[in-house]
Amino acid sequence: MLDTRKYLDIQNEYKPVNFPGYNHPAEFRRLKPTDTLAISKVIRKSRKSLMNYLEWADKSGNWGFPQIQKWVMDHVKNDDFYRDHFVFLINKEIVGMCSTAPVGDPYQVQLSYWVADGHQGKGIGTAMARTIEDYAFRVIGWSAVQICHDATNRASGKIPQKLGYEWNGTFEGDNYARSETGFWYSWIKYRPEGLPPGILQGEDPEYFSQAVTRPEEI
Numbered sequence: 739m740l741d742t743r744k745y746l747d748i749q750n751e752y753k754p755v756n757f758p759g760y761n762h763p764a765e766f767r768r769l770k771p772t773d774t775l776a777i778s779k780v781i782r783k784s785r786k787s788l789m790n791y792l793e794w795a796d797k798s799g800n801w802g803f804p805q806i807q808k809w810v811m812d813h814v815k816n817d818d819f820y821r822d823h824f825v826f827l828i829n830k831e832i833v834g835m836c837s838t839a840p841v842g843d844p845y846q847v848q849l850s851y852w853v854a855d856g857h858q859g860k861g862i863g864t865a866m867a868r869t870i871e872d873y874a875f876r877v878i879g880w881s882a883v884q885i886c887h888d889a890t891n892r893a894s895g896k897i898p899q900k901l902g903y904e905w906n907g908t909f910e911g912d913n914y915a916r917s918e919t920g921f922w923y924s925w926i927k928y929r930p931e932g933l934p935p936g937i938l939q940g941e942d943p944e945y946f947s948q949a950v951t952r953p954e955e956i
Contacts, residue, residue, distance in 0.1 A: 759860050762829040766869050769813055769823040769835070776832045777825075778806045784855040790917035791891050792852060813837075820847055824873075826866050833857040836866040838874060845881040846926075847874055851897070858893070867897050875929050879936020882928045888913070889921045898925035 754763035788795035820840035903925035
């Protein structure tokens with residue numbers, strides 16, 4: 739006979755935990771073509787707060803649905819091994835997005851992130867960065883993760899400090915968004931010692947292919 743009490747104990751043990759400050763758990767997954775409508779709503783809602791440091795957010799004021807759909811598809815269908823794009827959802831609402839990008843070193847990757855209006859200052863940016871950092875080290879196997887931000891973007895600069903990144907210096911770069919100065923801060927975290935080889939995620943997110951620690955081994 740089934741011991742229902744034991745079954746309920748197991749259920750409670752693995753019950754999803756609500757994200758702090760919310761009545762629902764968070765979901766972190768890759769951006770999908772079907773996210774276009776949800777992304778469209780987020781962009782229109784958050785454009786004014788994002789456009790100071792995101793050039794595309796500034797330009798999105800003139801976008802219609804086809805342009806937003808193209809933006810989503812450009813992010814979903816890219817052949818760059820270093821680029822990956824994830825969304826953070828709470829109660830099925832997209833509250834932020836986090837991406838990886840190349841940094842010039844073949845064994846490292848850079849993180850970038852943005853948080854939607856109404857959800858800023860609630861730890862979502864930090865949670866996204868921590869999650870994708872874990873993905874970068876444990877799934878892909880990068881040797882280091884970098885976070886770079888404009889010197890005036892204090893909100894973005896708090897996140898690597900919270901997550902234990904090391905100061906990696908400054909550099910001059912192009913400034914495209916309204917508030918960018920072209921003077922950038924760089925932070926870095928190296929792959930923790932003792933981690934097993936990274937597991938390269940295949941086309942089906944439910945399965946994993948060969949273990950890799952370097953891109954040329956793929």
